[in-house]
Amino acid sequence: MAIWQPTLTGPHGAQVGSSPTELLEACVAFHRTFFDVNPKGAATAPATWTLIGEHSDYAGGVVLAANANWRTAVAVNKNRDDVVNVCVVDVEGGVEKHSLSTADIAARAHAHMKSHDVLGRQTTPPQPEGGVAARLGGIAWTMIHKQMLSRDTKGLDITVLSTIPEGVGLGENSAMDVALALALYRENIEEAPTKARIAEICSQSAFMFSETSVLRARHTVALRGETGQISVVDYADGSVTQAPHPVSRSAGLSAFVVAAQTETDPSIYREIYARHAFIDEAARAFSVESLRLLPDASTRVVDWLQAVIEVTGREDLPSIEQAQRWLNLWENETRRAQRTANALRSRRLSEFSELLMESQDDLSDTFDFPPADLALARLCVERGATAARSTSARGVIALVDAHHAHNFAADLSEDGLLVVPLGHGDVAEQG
Secondary structure, X not given: OOEOOOOOEOOOOOEOOOOHHHHHHHHHHHHHHXXXXXXXXXXXXXXXXEEEOHHHOOOOOEEEEEEEEEEEEEEEEEEOOOEEEEEEEOOOOOEEEEEEEHHHHHHHHHHHOOOEOOOOOEOOOOOOOOOHHHHHHHHHHHHHHOOOOOOOOOEEEEEEEEXXXXXXXXXXXXXXXXXXXXXXXXXXXXXXXXXXXXXXXXHHHHHHHOOOOOOHHHHHXXXXXXXXXXXXXXXXXXXXXXXXXXXXXXXXXXEEEEEOOOOOOOHHHHHHHHHHHHHHHXXXXXXXXXXXXXXXXXXXXXXXXXXXXHHHOOOOOOOHHHHHHHHHHHXXXXXXXXXXXXXXXXXXXXXXXXXXXXXXXXXHHHHOOOHHHHHHHHHHHHOOEEEEEEOOOOEEEEEEEHHHHHHHHHHHHHOOOEEEEOOEOOOOEEO
């Protein structure tokens, strides 16, 4: 394959620049072409990549993540047809069209809302059907019900233009969520509580309407991160702080996503949804918002799980051994993420790299990563990466000495792998 450097062409054949403003202008021009109307709102949002902690996100852990230089732009206007129409322009100039009625979106929302069984116990909803129109229509549905969008909103016409590669762990769907939310919300978003609320809406909507796994920290960092910094999202108190970025002149590192030319196995998302469902049920059983807030969580949750299995015989729960591995990982990853943030702040780069590799080993032992994913991470290290961690998709985040970055990228590209350079990115912006 090649080093990722997409060349976008606008609707009239002119080449599109790489800045957020130029991407937004091209998206607006495409929108006029597709829908013959000027959009009422437009916004851009960045790609996001995780350094460590993404697998403890849903358990209330600590996530270190950053915005990247690749972006998604969204333009939108309301229609009176009770239909969500989406046109997605790919980097080769092709257009995918998706449509879903607002009635279908509402029906999916109600089907996914938590309900109770005959004994009054709260049940876990099935994994959503997904689809681009459902995901974006779900953002509007959730904003309406959170009183951040007028209830007289019927249908939407949406155009999406992106430079973010798909399926390699850079949060292309999360960027699309955030960009649409900002395009629909036309009031000032500079206040941190407003950004936090929009991030929460995007995550809640994605859990209800997306068939793929959702990392809450992506929405948060896209809205509340800082250029040239690593965001430290701590779900114990909802705080977002900043740490020095490893990709800097002082740290001397470059970052890449390296991915094979394969499709992401959909079973990965089913497994992640099952883990989320287990965490949800365990947290409800102990009446806590997250397992992070439960003292001695590992022991108590395993005891609870064993009792539930013995009494009910349920087969939709993990085995005791599997649950214990998950709980141990979540606790270990939270501690590692905290130590990684401290190592970055004190410039202890050797400790920082060791923690990332320790995390990779723990993840591969706990989640049984496909052999190809593990081989790709090992290949990155063999080619000179100081650390390489598998993403939840089919890519590997590799950190490389900046002096060898060009050769590293060129060698892996010649091997037929996709190599995506990760520069610094700005937070999401309204047009």
